[in-house]
Amino acid sequence: MSRTLSNDTQNNFLTIQELTDKLAKVMGVESGYNPIQAGRTNLMQYLPKSQSELPPRSMKDSFLVALIPLSTDAHLQDKYTTFLGHVRVGRLLEDMDIFAVMVAQKHILNPKLPEGIPPPQTLVTALVDRIDFSDFGPKPQEDIKISGHVSWVGKSSMEVVVWLEQNKYGKWHRITRALFLIAARDPANTKAAIVNPIVPADDREKEILSGGEMRKKNRMALQKLHVTKVIPDDEEQRIIHDLYMRTKLNDVSLMKVVLPSGGVWMEECTLSNTIFSQPENRNLHNTVFGGFIMRQAAELSWVLGYKFSKYRPKVKSISDINFNKPIAVNSLIHMHAFVVFTQMQYIQITVYVETFDPYTGKSDTTNTVHFTYEVPEIVKQVYPRTYQEAMMYVDGRRHFIEIMKSEPDNNVKLSIDAEIAHKSKL
Structure with missing residues (x-):
């Protein structure tokens, strides 16, 4: 299914803000911040017990288009423009996150729901599978079109594909494509809620649906093989040992390590910040907006990539953004960014997001975000010093390889062994 309309004009599109206001109205959310949110338990009675109670939907049913009107809104231009005169990626991530929820909401249809009653499903971002750039x-003075549709459905979750495009010389150019996994919860956000099944309307939708099923299986397989659950395989253990041996040079002592030429310790490639979230950063359910977390993580990782490489890095992909727990609006949020893997001109950065309780001193990891950046020159090899850092290296390497599977340039598909050998000669 085409994501664009053949003869559309910007006058046919609502702006992203207009759609956000419309969604809030549909959900029955009042404007203005109130620390105590109105209860929604009265909507429990409208929850379907099974998918058979809901009509099947096609991908065309959820297709949605909106506009980010940068060409006519000077205030918006200021919010979206970097100091280099480019478009802030973090702002686009915010828009894509809220837009994905709008698309998921459009997919849900319950004919038995009385008119004027808000839909009982609470929609939250569970995962951002991948965002490719x-x-x-993009230019901050030109309008950006955002479009998308539901591409796969489980019993209570929906995969939403989102595109960003900008018009140049009368043609829409793709900026990015993103895959969001949206979870439907009950009105109290305590357990899963049923959503409409999806039935493809044509062969193209069948193909897209098949791809969504494959991605689901791939996500499950990768989760089972995570370094916190399974010992790294033989190749990964050999690579970690090889990195370790390179720090020994010719010294037989196990107490002494030396940083190889052209290398840098992982512990020196890190950057952290602390954010105190405010009501303006909330979503419709009075928790911190997932797009806000993504924006903050993206901008922290970019600064780290800049410091590490001495070049302004270009984001190539953002992958596997996990939203493990909701974050209260009044939370102290710690973000820790690490350069966990490098190869040729690419930098793999992981950002860990934690909430911190100043009274107990305890922290809780709520999000993990993986970024792949590219710079004009070959960067230094990053070396782990501890087992924890070695597992971060393995995890980063896996994400990098997954991203590069679809890379058409064979030059970036060098084996890790070849890359390590190459850097040892620098």
Whole structure:
């Protein structure tokens, strides 16, 4: 199914803000911040017990288009423009997150729901599978079109594909493509809620649906093989040992390590910040907006990539963004970014997001975000010093390989062994 309309004009589109206001109205959310949110338990009676109670939906039913009107809104331009005159990726992540929820909401249809009653499902971002960026550089003075549709459905979750495009010389150019996994919860956000099944309307939708099923299986397989659950395989253990041996040089002592030429310790490639969230950063359910977390993580990782490489890095992909727990609006949020893996001109950065309780001193990891950046020159090899850092290296390497599977340039598909050998000669 095409994501664009053949003869559309910007006058046909609502802005992203207009759609956000419309969604809030549909959900029955009042404007203004109130620390105590109105209860929604009265909507429990409208929850379907099974998918058979809901009509099947096609991908065309959820297709949605909106506009980010940068060409006509000077205030918006200021919010979206970097100091280099480019478009802030973090702002786009915020828009894509809220838009994915709008698309998921459009998919849900309950004919038995009385008119004027808000839908009982609470929609939350569970995971951002992947966000890939093209080589097209968006301009902060031109409108950006955002579009998407539901591409796969489980019993209580929906995969939403989102595109960003910008018009140049009368043609829409892709900026990025993203895959969001949206979870439906009950009105109290305590357990899963049923959503409409999906039935493809044509062969193209069948193909898209098949891809969504494959991605689901791939996500499950990768989760089972995570380094916190399974010992790294033989190749990964050999690579970690090889990195360790390179720090020994010719010294037989196990107490002494030396940083190889062209290398840098992982412990020196880190950057952290603390954020105190405010009501303006909330979503419709009075918890911290997932797009806000993504924006903050993206901007922290970019600064780290800049410091590490001495070049302004270009984001190539953002993958496997996990939303493990909701974050209260009044939370202290710690973000820790690490350069966990490098190869040629690529930098793999992981950002861990934690909530911190100043009274107990305890922290709780709520999000993990993986970024792949590219710079003009070959970067230093990063070396772990502890077993914990070695597992971060393995995890980062896995994410990098997964991203590069679809890379057409064979030059970036060098084996890790070849890359380590190459850097040892620098």
